[in-house]
Amino acid sequence: MRTTLFIICLLTVFIDCRAQSWDLRKHEKDIRVFTRKLDTTDINEYKAVMVANTSAAHALQVITDADNLWQWNAATKSSKLVRKISDNELILYIRNDLPWPIRDREHVCHITISKNDDKEFYITIDPAKESEIPSSDEVIRISNFKGHWSIRELDPGKVEITQQLYGDPNGPIPAWLLNACLTEMPLDSFRNLKLILEN
16 A cells, blocks of 8 residues: 555656645634646646644544535535545535625545554546436536645644645636635635534
8 A cells, every 4th residue: 555655646746747836815823825837728726735633544534524524614505515435435426605796616535445454545637437426407517627635643642634636617707716726615614624624
């Protein structure tokens, strides 16, 4: 399993080389939010990093709890587990609540969990197959996104949590407007997540 985690991290470094360097946009207590430009799109990618007083196993349980993800993930109207393929592979559904006149967005994620004992986890986020759940005419389905979480124990009772994500919302939302949200939304999510993890 250690070899698998090393290969995933190596691939992440290789992909990172094809993008611009990270710019720190917000630093609040134990949370930092970065964004960067990509070579192939006007939509930026973000990375949020947080230190929380919890265990790696507890952080993994909360982050992958699809039915309750809406409680802490910013602008999320609803979320649910669609299918559990195995202990390390899940299909989950998320609906984002966006202000009028922008239509709500939804995405169906294929989550894969890799672990190095109970102190380090890596979670990939990819689009699931369209057949997993029918799309709705009420919302726009996002199908172009990719990201990951990493959860790493620093000391007993203290972990570093990182989320890195790129997503094209599909539809007439200007890139400048979307990029303007890529600091506050991850920051709100991590504030909420930190409260749940530490209480």
